[in-house]
Amino acid sequence: MNLDELTLTGLFEELPFWVDIPPFAQMTVIGLVGAAAVVLLIVAPIGLMGTYAERRVSAFMQDRCGPNYVGIPFLPRKIYTNYKWTRLFGLGQSLADGIKLLSKEDFVPPKGEPFLFIAAPVVAFAGAIGLFAALPLSDGLIAADVNVGVFYLLAVGAIEIIGVLMAGWASNNKWSLIGAMREVAQVVSYEIPMAMAALCPVLIAGSLQMTDIVAVQRTGATFWGISIPDSIAGWGAGWMIFQAFPFNIIALVIFYICVLANLKRAPFDLPESESELVSGFLTEYSGMRWGLFVLGEYGAMFALSGISATLFLGGWSGPVYSLLTAIGLPSIVAGVAEFSYKAVGLFIFMMIIRWTLPRLRLDQVMVMCYKYLVPFAMACLLFCAAAALVAR
Amino acid sequence: MSTTDVTDRVVGDDGELAEYWVPARDARSEEMVVNMGPQHPATHGVLRVAVKTDGEVVLDCEPMVGNLHRCKEKIAENVQYWQFMPYTDRLDYLAAMNNEHVYARAVEKLCSIEIPERIQYIRILIAELGRIASHIFSVGVYGLDIGAFTPFLYCYRERERSNSLFEKLSGGRMLYHYFRVGGVARDLSDEWIQEAIEFLDIVEEKMSEYNLLTTWNKVFQNRTMGIGVLTPDKAIAFGITGPALRASGVDWDTRRDDPYDIYDKFDWKVPVADGQHGTVGDCWNRHWIRAQELVESIKICRQAIDKMPKRDPALTPKSMYQPYINPKVPRILRGPKDAEVYVRGENPRGELAFYLVSDAKNAPYRCHIRAPAFVNIALLAEISRGYLIADLVAIIGSIDIVLGEVDR
Structure with missing residues (x-):
């Protein structure tokens, strides 16, 4: 398959039952899948990196450190202490915060x-x-x-x-x-x-x-x-x-x-x-x-x-x-x-x-x-x- | 108070129009009472202000104090004179050294205790350092009220230095208990004085930079100039003291006009608002007076360090656990019979005074604390009517209250 011709609609047209679905339903499915892809692939990473960048930028401007400890998620504290490269400049902080937000009271x-x-x-x-x-x-x-x-x-x-x-x-x-x-x-x-x-x-x-x-x-x-x-x-x-x-x-x-x-x-x-x-x-x-x-x-x-x-x-x-x-x-x-x-x-x-x-x-x-x-x-x-x- | 009165006030007694939007005289929408505080980030602690608003315009507001009441005055009647010293730390907890200074002077006047000259110089140096620490915090935190977060953290970085200085003296970073009746807890070492000089150099250099971020910032000036104007007459009528009074153009500083300790031996000037920038008595001037006083305090500190007399061997305590005080202070302090003193001193937030009544016991019969922040907060409703909610925050910040002192 040529990469230039790859489109979302083209992917769906490969499905055998696609032509049987009414056009309105086709559009709905494409819209939902496309939105989900945008959220998962673009907005969520940008949001996570954005909050991280905001905290780091403000920290550098204010003579602080900012988040610099949580790197690869779910590691025990001892590993962060002994292997400093696992901290990844605190890149995992936003992910950890996201997990915290998800587990809060509704x-x-x-x-x-x-x-x-x-x-x-x-x-x-x-x-x-x-x-x-x-x-x-x-x-x-x-x-x-x-x-x-x-x-x-x-x-x-x-x-x-x-x-x-x-x-x-x-x-x-x-x-x-x-x-x-x-x-x-x-x-x-x-x-x-x-x-x-x-x-x-x-x-x-x-x-x-x-x-x-x-x-x-x-x-x-x-x-x-x-x-x-x-x-x-x-x-x-x-x-x-x-x-x-x-x-x-x-x-x-x-x-x-x-x-x-x-x-x-x-x-x-x-x-x-x-x-x-x-x-x-x-x-x-x-x-x-x-x-x-x-x-x-x-x-x-x-x-x-x-x-x-x-x-x-x-x-x-x-x-x-x-x-x-x-x-x-x-x-x-x-x-x-x-x-x-x-x-x-x-x-x-x-x-x-x-x-x-x-x-x-x-x-x-x-x-x-x-x-x-x-x-x-x-x-x-x-x-x-x-x-x-x-x-x- | 009706809406019409409020708009009249905004237009001003001298007919000068306030620069911003004023509701039409006859237009009136539904009024709403909003509770600002006690858990609100802009009220500097646990102040609660009931604000009557029309949209965003403050029609009336009432500060409700007492959430931090800890019966300080009653405690003073039940502990010995010297035992009350650490409690005074908790009044204005951002300038604990200055509170102790005034209380120590009150008890010394009551009991007629003389203070050796070196200790007087040490006290002035410490009190002025406390003023610097307090003002640098106020200047920074006012930026936070206006919405500039970064200057606050810069100023706090310098306050951390002064906290470390005081920690080396007294062991505490916020509540020190360094002053004693008749002296101080311990003598200043030469190394400590060197560090204090370094601190003064740093603050003097950095303040001009911080002023660029807040005082001379155009957005900051737009937010604070001409807001919350306090006329001199009103300031005197309300008993306002401290930077808020001087920002209204009243040239009064207790350190100069009713000198205590050895303040008359120093060369410094009292900054008073002159109307060069903004309106006399507005929020910006209150902020600017604080920033200027800070620089004047640095001058006093330098002079105190230079003029400080040599150590007197007779004063040096035998053990490091003994305080550095006049040796003639009796071991049990008793006030004279039927005596009363009222001693005031210039604190960073205004005039703090202790009124002590003695009945020949080792504790006062009555202790009244005249807290400057408590008197100044009474002003809030008077100068904030007719402004917007955002201005109310700026006004509260510019009065610079500390709730520990308001509620006592």
């Missing part, structure tokens, strides 16, 4: 809404994993190359607030409710500049499809009407931040700030600000329900870092990709390598911001959105439209 507030309380983390998590569907991880490595990719990502990314609002309401806790209200006000506001900033590369590329946006950063890139030769565009000169210079750089900064706000990362972590609202909408959650929120948060962090990298920084195309393909590696591997360092870099930068800045106040968050980000995003959109016009 608590639902007796005076809350049990159904909404249980459903909320699932909804929030679904919004996070949905982002991975239209994210091109490498050359041809994309689950669903829909022709409205950017639109889909913005829409699915907003599902999470429904889960958060459900959580805040169902907890029957005043802190939770205030936290959820803050979240909704914040995320709905920041959707506007975020969408505008995301439209800048869309205008240049002339397409909402994620693969098209990557392709235009490899071949046929333009710099205010001057065509960038493909030979250097593939090495990073064709990235969106260099096209329509400098407005796409501003758009990237706006997009990244909005991503921070949408993900409730500091300095926009008002919905779960510990010193004000105890834990915001997470106050009543414990065990794996809480874990689902956190896993979803780290999954969405990585996905949105990847989307920022794809829209503005060339996605899976760039210097590392060109270098690795030049020495003969398959393009799918080279693409993953190129995509990873950009996505992980933006991911780590979120953590560095979180552990440096104090928290804004709700009205300051709103002022920042409507007074600064929206006008700047509008201006960027206008100039990018001009750039697209010139190029045509």
Whole structure:
């Protein structure tokens, strides 16, 4: 079987009874299996590595050690002491924490809404994993190359607030409710500049499809009407931040700030600000329900870092990709390598911001959105439209 | 209190508009009473604040104290004078040395005990080191209230150093029992003084860096400037003391204006808010006064180390188990008949005072503790009405209460 032609649907078509199943059931099965694969292969490892990275990054910034003891799981303490390589820099800590979360008491507030309380983390998590569907991880490595990719990502990314609002309401806790209200006000506001900033590369590329946006950063890139030769565009000169210079750089900064706000990362972590609202909408959650929120948060962090990298920084195309393909590696591997360092870099930068800045106040968050980000995003959109016009 | 009054307050008596969102005068939504604490991360212990809110706006709040009440004043009547010394550690447990200092002075005044000069210098040095340790914690933990986690841990790293210094002196890292009536537990060794000088150098160097993370950080300033403004008149009317008073522009420091021990022999200045940054009396100024006082305390420590007299062989105790005190202190302390003293001292959080009434027994007839944090917390409702919940956290943090002292 040729690796390039391998698709999920193709695998199912090998089954003898597949044609007898009605199309709706086929789609359901494919969707369920695909979602499970995304969760198990991508989101769960990213969540585990993300919590580990957060703790290590914050520890290094704060002159601490961070988790460095639990490596290969389930080993007796004596082995960790005598054979230090089994600690693996503490990589097993997240796994151990996950096991702890799974074994905790399954608590639902007796005076809350049990159904909404249980459903909320699932909804929030679904919004996070949905982002991975239209994210091109490498050359041809994309689950669903829909022709409205950017639109889909913005829409699915907003599902999470429904889960958060459900959580805040169902907890029957005043802190939770205030936290959820803050979240909704914040995320709905920041959707506007975020969408505008995301439209800048869309205008240049002339397409909402994620693969098209990557392709235009490899071949046929333009710099205010001057065509960038493909030979250097593939090495990073064709990235969106260099096209329509400098407005796409501003758009990237706006997009990244909005991503921070949408993900409730500091300095926009008002919905779960510990010193004000105890834990915001997470106050009543414990065990794996809480874990689902956190896993979803780290999954969405990585996905949105990847989307920022794809829209503005060339996605899976760039210097590392060109270098690795030049020495003969398959393009799918080279693409993953190129995509990873950009996505992980933006991911780590979120953590560095979180552990440096104090928290804004709700009205300051709103002022920042409507007074600064929206006008700047509008201006960027206008100039990018001009750039697209010139190029045509 | 009606909503209209609250909005009036926010607009301000001098007609100056607060910079942020104010609910429309006639608009009014459902009010909600939220219980902040006793188990809330921002209340610095076991303070409970009942907050009446309209959305996120604080209409009224009432601090409810007493969760940490341990009958300190009654205990003082039932133990001997010297036995109460370790209990004073537990008042303001972040500045235990300063509490002991004031109590020791109160008993010495009651019993008319003289203090040798070297011991006075040691006491000043230790008390100012205690102030540095307390302020560096307050400065860091205020960042934590505003949401910056990292400066807190940096500041705590320096506090660990001072804890180690005090541990070498007294054996405890938090509750020391180092002061004695008539002296201190033991003399300072030369090595210890060297370590103290190193500590002062480190703190002086690092504080400017930490100020960049909090005091001069734009986000931090936006959160704290113009919030919780306390006018000088109100500060005096409420009996506010300490950095909160000086941040309101009132130039009063007990160490300078009612000098005790040998504070008048040192050259230092009292930082007072001058309105150069922010509004006089706001949260930012209270924080900034603390950060400045820390530097002034370093000056006093350096001078105390330089001027400290040589060791007096007559004072040196015969055994290492004997305290380093004036040898004329009687073995059983008895207060005079029908005497009373009120002795105050400048603590990191304000003016701590002990009121002792003696009836010629070896324990006081009555001991009253004037705890600065208890007086300052009464202010909370007055300056937080009309601000947001997030500001309430900033205001509680800027008053810098310690619940051990509030509840006693």
